[in-house]
Every structure is written in C-alpha cells, then in structure tokens.
Amino acid sequence: MPVLEWLDYAGVAVFAATGALAASRKQLDLVGFIFLAAVTGTGGGSVRDVLLGATPVFWVEKPVYLLICAAVAILTFFTAHLVESRYKLLLWLDAAGLAAYSVMGAAKGLAISGSMTVAIVTGMLTATFGGVLRDILAGEPSVLMRPEIYVTAAGIGAAAFVAADASGLPLLAASAIGVLAAFMVRGGALAFGWSISPYRPRPGRNPDDIV
Amino acid sequence: MPVLEWLDYAGVAVFAATGALAASRKQLDLVGFIFLAAVTGTGGGSVRDVLLGATPVFWVEKPVYLLICAAVAILTFFTAHLVESRYKLLLWLDAAGLAAYSVMGAAKGLAISGSMTVAIVTGMLTATFGGVLRDILAGEPSVLMRPEIYVTAAGIGAAAFVAADASGLPLLAASAIGVLAAFMVRGGALAFGWSISPYRPRPGRNPDDIV
Amino acid sequence: MPVLEWLDYAGVAVFAATGALAASRKQLDLVGFIFLAAVTGTGGGSVRDVLLGATPVFWVEKPVYLLICAAVAILTFFTAHLVESRYKLLLWLDAAGLAAYSVMGAAKGLAISGSMTVAIVTGMLTATFGGVLRDILAGEPSVLMRPEIYVTAAGIGAAAFVAADASGLPLLAASAIGVLAAFMVRGGALAFGWSISPYRPRPGRNPDDIV
Numbered sequence: 098m099p100v101l102e103w104l105d106y107a108g109v110a111v112f113a114a115t116g117a118l119a120a121s122r123k124q125l126d127l128v129g130f131i132f133l134a135a136v137t138g139t140g141g142g143s144v145r146d147v148l149l150g151a152t153p154v155f156w157v158e159k160p161v162y163l164l165i166c167a168a169v170a171i172l173t174f175f176t177a178h179l180v181e182s183r184y185k186l187l188l189w190l191d192a193a194g195l196a197a198y199s200v201m202g203a204a205k206g207l208a209i210s211g212s213m214t215v216a217i218v219t220g221m222l223t224a225t226f227g228g229v230l231r232d233i234l235a236g237e238p239s240v241l242m243r244p245e246i247y248v249t250a251a252g253i254g255a256a257a258f259v260a261a262d263a264s265g266l267p268l269l270a271a272s273a274i275g276v277l278a279a280f281m282v283r284g285g286a287l288a289f290g291w292s293i294s295p296y297r298p299r300p301g302r303n304p305d306d307i308v
Numbered sequence: 309m310p311v312l313e314w315l316d317y318a319g320v321a322v323f324a325a326t327g328a329l330a331a332s333r334k335q336l337d338l339v340g341f342i343f344l345a346a347v348t349g350t351g352g353g354s355v356r357d358v359l360l361g362a363t364p365v366f367w368v369e370k371p372v373y374l375l376i377c378a379a380v381a382i383l384t385f386f387t388a389h390l391v392e393s394r395y396k397l398l399l400w401l402d403a404a405g406l407a408a409y410s411v412m413g414a415a416k417g418l419a420i421s422g423s424m425t426v427a428i429v430t431g432m433l434t435a436t437f438g439g440v441l442r443d444i445l446a447g448e449p450s451v452l453m454r455p456e457i458y459v460t461a462a463g464i465g466a467a468a469f470v471a472a473d474a475s476g477l478p479l480l481a482a483s484a485i486g487v488l489a490a491f492m493v494r495g496g497a498l499a500f501g502w503s504i505s506p507y508r509p510r511p512g513r514n515p516d517d518i519v
Numbered sequence: 520m521p522v523l524e525w526l527d528y529a530g531v532a533v534f535a536a537t538g539a540l541a542a543s544r545k546q547l548d549l550v551g552f553i554f555l556a557a558v559t560g561t562g563g564g565s566v567r568d569v570l571l572g573a574t575p576v577f578w579v580e581k582p583v584y585l586l587i588c589a590a591v592a593i594l595t596f597f598t599a600h601l602v603e604s605r606y607k608l609l610l611w612l613d614a615a616g617l618a619a620y621s622v623m624g625a626a627k628g629l630a631i632s633g634s635m636t637v638a639i640v641t642g643m644l645t646a647t648f649g650g651v652l653r654d655i656l657a658g659e660p661s662v663l664m665r666p667e668i669y670v671t672a673a674g675i676g677a678a679a680f681v682a683a684d685a686s687g688l689p690l691l692a693a694s695a696i697g698v699l700a701a702f703m704v705r706g707g708a709l710a711f712g713w714s715i716s717p718y719r720p721r722p723g724r725n726p727d728d729i730v
Contacts, residue, residue: 123664125663125664126666126668126671126714126715127715128670128671128674128715129663129664129670132643132663132670133663135640143570147358147363147569147570148354148358148363148364148365148368149363149364149368150363150364150365150368152363152569152570152571152572152574153570153571153572153631153632154570154572156637156640157570157571157572157628157631157632157634157637158632160632160634160636160637163636163637163640164636206368209364209368210364210368210369210371212368212371214371214374214375215367215368215371215374218346218367218374221343229445233444233445233655234651234661234663235661235664236660236661236664238447239445239446239447241336241340241343241344241445242334242336242340242446242447244337246337248339248340248343249337249339252339292337293337293338293339358569358574359565359569359574359575359576359579360574360575360579361574361575361576361579363574417579420575420579421575421579421580421582423579423582425582425585425586426578426579426582426585429557429578429585432554440656444655449658450656450657450658452547452551452554452555452656453545453547453551453657453658455548457548459550459551459554460548460550463550503548504548504549504550
C-alpha cells in the first residue's frame, strides 16, 4: 500500500524533526541533532518491535528510515530558526504522525498477538515512545507529564481502529477511522486546549500515616 | 501452579498501584494513571523477557496482565486519597511483590540460560526495573539512588533461590526460601530502617588531578 | 581472535568503572555500585543485541561479563578515592573502550543486517548507550548533552571500519583502522578540547508564533 508507506515515512520525518528541535534547544552539534532525531523518529516503533519479538527491528530491515532521520536532522540544523517560528505547524504535523502511528502500531500488535488489548497498547507505545525517549535523553519534562491530551489521543485512535477492524471493515477503512479519531482528539487539544480532568488530591484520612 | 500464578497477578497489581500513586503525585489524568501503572507493573518482566530473548514478552501472550494494571489504575484514580493514607501498607505489599518477582525472574533466567549469575541478575532486574522505569518517566529520583535496602533484597532473594535450587531442593521449596529471604531483608529495611553502609568519599591523593 | 576478546573484556571493565564512579558520587552501597557498573558495562551491547534480534543478549551466553563488572565495582567501592584521583587516566581508558566498542558494534550490525547505515548506528549505540543508561539511572546530565566530542568519535570509528571493510581489507586491518580513527578523534577532544561547532539559535521571524 504505497499511501500507507508514504504516510509512514512522513510520520518518521515529523517525529525526527521534533527530536532535532529538542537538540537545537540544547545547542548540540550536528551529530547530536542526528542522534536525537533518529531516536525520536524510530524509538516508538523500535520498542514496539522489541516487545512483540519482531526483531531485527524495522529500521534494520529498511535503513532508509535512518537516512530520513539524518536528512531531517541536517536540514533542521541549518534551518531551526525558521522551523521554530513555525512550531504551531509542526505541532499539527506531529498530530498527524501521532494519528498514523497509533494505527500502524495497533495493526502490527494485532497481527502478531491477535489480542485487541495488546493492539491498543502497542498503538499507544508506537505513537508516544519516541517522544518519551527524546524527553528523557534531552533531560526535558516528559510529554507524559503534560496536562494536554496526547497519549489519550493515541489510545483512542488505536481503539477505534481495533473496533472497526473487529466489526469486519476492510483494513484501509478501519485505518482511516482510527487515524481520523486520533487526529480529531489531538487536534481538538491543540485548537481548543482540550484536556481531561486530572486527579486532584484530597486530604487523606490519616495524614500521619503518609510516608 | 495456581498459587504461583495468583502470586504473580498480585505482584503485578501491587507494582501497578505504586505506578498509579506516582501518577497521582503528578496529577495526571486517567490515561496517565493507566500508562504509568502498566509500565510499572509489567516493566521489569518485559525487560527480563527482552534480554533473555523470550519474546513476544509475557503480556503479549497473556493480556490479562494489562487488564489488571488498568483496573488497578482506575481504582487508584478514584481512591488515591485513601490509598495514600495507607502508604505503609502498600510498602509492605510492594515488599511482597519484590520478593515474589526476584524469584520468578531468577527462575526464568535460570531456565533459559542455565547460569546462576544470569539468574541472579534477571531476578534483580525483574523485581526492580518496573520501579526504575516508573521513576524515570515520572521524573522522580530513582529507587536505585535511595539509601534504603531495595535492590539488595531482590539480589538476596534471587541468590537464595538459585542456591536452594542448585542444592537439589524441589522448585516450590526453593521458591519459598527465595521469597522469604527477600521479604525478610526488605521487611527489615521497612521495619527497622536497615541500610548497608554506603561509600563515603575520602580525599583523593592528588586533588588537582580531579577533573 | 584472542586479542579482540581481551580488548572486549577490557572495554567492559573500563565502562563498568565509570558506572562504579557514578555510584561513588551518589554514595550508593556496594550493590548499587555493582548494579550501575553492570548496566554501564553491558548496556550498550545489550541494546545493540536486542535491536538486532541477537537474543539472548551476549552476557546471557557469557556471564563472565557480569562477573567482570561485579569485580570492577567491588574494587572501585574500596578504592574509589584512588580511582578518582586518576580520573584523567580513566578518561583515556574510556576513550579506548569507546573506540573498541564502536568497531565491535558496527561489525555485529554489519554481519546481521548487511547494511552500512545500520552498522554505523549499531556502532554508535554500542559505544555510547551504556554511558547514556548510567547517566539516566544516576540522574546526571546525559553524556549526549555535553559539548565535548563523544558520540561523534564513535560514529567516525564505525564509519571508518565499515568503509575499510567495504574496500576489501581483511577484518583485522579494518578493525584497527576503525579503532584508531575513533581513538584519535576522542583523544583529540580530551587532549586539545576539540568540539564541533554547535547549533546557535538565531531569532525566529515571527516570535509570536513560538509556542
């Protein structure tokens, strides 16, 4: 499916760009840009493949993913001042990448395990773990800890895909439904500041017991 | 062995609860609770399985582990103010989980590698890496860096199991010895504040050499 | 090849020593020393093996690597005040380990994937990821974020090995070229403070767009 393949390359490129921008915030050198871009672009899929036992991981089979990350990193190194001024555009591209990856991760998890629960988890991991690794390596607060909807959008996209697939829809239609669901939720968070009500602490009954 | 299986589920649930409590400290939303609970509950066993090549990892084969983590996370989301006031109880449950996992991790490492050294290491990894991942993702100081005995208890449990197994005891007896050893050491740390004498720096001979 | 094997053991020992020194800075106990030494000494090779699907990872097959890490950790626990005063020597030993591992990682990646791009990446990962894990676990700023040349030296060593191997040189000669290239670049950084010009931010065109 060439459409899915191009979507895949575009997703890697967008995630790699967010890694390269983190490198620019840390004022790293060119190799630092490439390293963070590659980890962010391929990290989620690598973790998915390793947990599913689908090794060697996808970029060992198809090194073009690494070349895409390197190209994006080099481009960003010389143009980060322009890219930064278009950060809002990048957030929307990242939302598209998140949506595509939540479905691709879920599809691979479903194909290998046959379990809908596993598919939703691998969808969430694939879409978010590249960003998690980027934040850990760059020493920035994890994307998981931000109040804005992010992981949830990936989970909804993966769940919508799995449900559509289970209801007998063809793969392409189920994929489109999942991608749209994730993109609408994440897009709503970007456009309207959607967030889910977080846990609010209440005083415990026996404060002296709290260690 | 149904007893071991229930112990296994209980261990996942207890570790997942510590992950959900970390999510409550960070005031995450419900999906954040589930994500941190699942990573903490399944992280140690996942790392063990990946390193041993026992992939797909255990929760891909048996997604019920994920459902347990999700159920614990949802329960904690609505009752964390109660759970926090029972944090001391949770520490004791965590000690039980640590003890059970040090033996289960060692048993799997021993079965796959045949090496006692590897078995002790996989026992320690299985019992502690879920907590390590929880602390990294939540941006809290790692459990490894705390002065209190923790990793050591897992190592002692794994070593006791391996030694008992090598001496010819049946699997269930060796497991009981390992679980008890780990639980007594960790319990001693909780009850009496046991810690092992840490490294204390002394002045180097040529301070000017220190970079 | 006994020479390569001894180089391998020496590399593990040197990396393990940097992990044990991080444990001494955090004033951990003896088990903490062993844990950080083992993660640092074996982490890069473990990540390489897992991504390449070469599991169980190398130290499961050959637990002597773990024993080397434990021995180095115990030695460092009792002599860290001496080792620290020789930190410059350790940096040079670390440079030798980095050089050796960039080539060994590249050779394994090339053998399994047949791709030069993958080989360069696995060379860089093998040489640096032990240190990355050490810094994450110890809560110190990542080696990736320091201005000094480090990852780049591993990349140059891996690339030089791959190029020499592709040009038809025998394995030992290609290995020597790669090791020398990495060691000279890293050594230059140590001796003369070499660094690559980092990214320097310029003002964006539409500052109001920056989120």
